[in-house]
Amino acid sequence: MADISQQQIETVLKQYIDPYLQKDLISAKAVKNIQIENTTVTVDITLGFPSQGYNDTLSQQIKAKIGTVDGVSMVNVNISNKIVAHAVQKGVDPIKGVKNIVAVASGKGGVGKSTTAINLALALSAEGANVGILDADMYGPSQPRMLGISQQPESKDGKTLEPVKNYGIQSMSIGYLVEEETPMIWRGPMVTQALEQLLKDTNWHELDYLIVDLPPGTGDTQLTLAQKIPVSGAVIITTPQDIALIDAIKGLKMFEKVSVPILGVIENMSIYICSKCGHEEHIFGEGGGLRMAQEKDVDFLGALPLDISIRKNADEGHPSVQVDPEGRIAQIYREIARRVSAKLSLQAKEYTAKFPTIKVENN
């Protein structure tokens, strides 16, 4: 029997298209090592996104592919994850302790942006990443309630704030500092200034991802934020109805204007499933998010149903992904989390943070 060759293994590996990277693992440079010892093949894979809910499936797929090669009796697959920092807009400095900021935005309020943002954060965490969330909706902070937090952040030095930790993620919100009922009468420049401070003066600890729940809309304030916050990628939330879609497109254009890559579109309240009889209804129209993504040539990341449990869990301070991380709803958010982070992993890397500034002195 002829020896198994590296070439043979690579050829079959190339047949598996990773659903998140949307390319094969060799082209994605995720295969770090292939070791062939007699009839045993060992493959080391390193993914640039968190993948705990996907590792078993991936491992099975790889084993099945390599198993088709003549003479292979055993396949070992080692999967690891390495999340790196990705490039931000030119001229803005990355935030200390944060590898990637992902902005969650919507063209208008009430589409479920905050609910999606927190569940996405928890989903990335469930997949194995180190995650934080910044509630940037200064007018209507909702993260404290959804995270079930009523305490105030600590300050160790009287200058900076410690993020508040719950459910394994770090968070900061203006809602921790003012009463939820107090109406905030901010004017544009105040919002951006206060927010920049909240972002920069928080001691984020080694975050792979910081999810920023932006204020709804596409006005001057939002544009300024999109310019000033060092964002690696943006996710747009929309409902399927036309009016929300029109605003979502405005959001998309806003990020394009400031050269922030769009990671994709999430359709929320996509379909209503009656909790009594299980029949399905497209209350806000059908497939609008998908059509919009196709027309604007961005990824469609997934759709969440209009489901009473999503609202109830969030209102009670236990978002769906936290309360039931293996449940049906959580799986949708986790699938989206893998798509978002895999998409981000294909973006250009950030180098500025890695190297110290080199001073050239002439004497």
Ligand SMILES: Nc1ncnc2c1ncn2[C@@H]1O[C@H](COP(=O)(O)OP(=O)(O)O)[C@@H](O)[C@H]1O
């Ligand atoms: N998929 C969903 N199914 C049911 N209720 C939802 C869903 N997404 C959000 N909600 C509810 O809709 C309301 C608005 O959501 P929220 O996240 O606060 O929106 P936004 O931040 O865009 O203003 C909240 O009461 C929330 O619990």
Ligand SMILES: [Mg+2]
């Ligand atoms: Mg909100």
Ligand SMILES: [Zn+2]
């Ligand atoms: Zn019914």
